[in-house]
Amino acid sequence: MKEGKIIGGIASIVKPWWEKQYLADLELFIDPNYHGGGIGKALLRKHIEAAVRKYDVGHVVADATPKTEFPLAWYKKIGFKPIPETELVYIAGNAREIMNNLTDS
Numbered sequence: 001m002k003e004g005k006i007i008g009g010i011a012s013i014v015k016p017w018w019e020k021q022y023l024a025d026l027e028l029f030i031d032p033n034y035h036g037g038g039i040g041k042a043l044l045r046k047h048i049e050a051a052v053r054k055y056d057v058g059h060v061v062a063d064a065t066p067k068t069e070f071p072l073a074w075y076k077k078i079g080f081k082p083i084p085e086t087e088l089v090y091i092a093g094n095a096r097e098i099m100n101n102l103t104d105s
């Protein structure tokens with residue numbers, strides 16, 4: 001918040017892995033008028049600190065497009081690493097289509 005105005009946000013979910021819980025689906029955004037002022041890093045640090053303290057999370061998983069250098073470079077600089085494609089494939093589907101594909105025939 002800056003003078004009563006929301007200038008950024010962060011969200012993720014805590015999910016179980018076989019060994020430890022982790023933070024998944026991280027979303028982080030800062031109002032472009034405030035980029036480069038350290039708010040993104042500060043918000044992410046607070047978010048991870050709370051998750052480690054409350055849930056003892058082991059990893060943080062986020063996604064970033066490989067098509068542009070930013071924000072992938074921003075994430076890499078603070079320690080995120082791409083997950084090799086051989087380990088995980090990022091998949092998505094239309095909920096209604098999948099629901100229809102799952103109906104008994």
Ligand SMILES: CC(C)(COP(=O)(O)OP(=O)(O)OC[C@H]1O[C@@H](n2cnc3c(N)ncnc32)[C@H](O)[C@@H]1OP(=O)(O)O)[C@@H](O)C(=O)NCCC(=O)NCCS
Pocket residue numbers: 026027028029030031034035036037038039040041042063064070071074
């Ligand atoms: C990615 C994002 C959250 C970073 O937040 P921020 O408050 O601007 O970042 P900070 O000021 O805390 O980070 C500072 C660093 O980022 C760099 N940076 C910030 N904006 C940048 C930009 N547009 N291009 C390149 N570098 C940038 C700064 O140079 C600085 O580098 P340094 O630490 O080496 O000095 C913010 O740019 C954003 O909301 N982007 C659009 C949404 C997005 O891409 N979200 C991530 C995917 S979920």
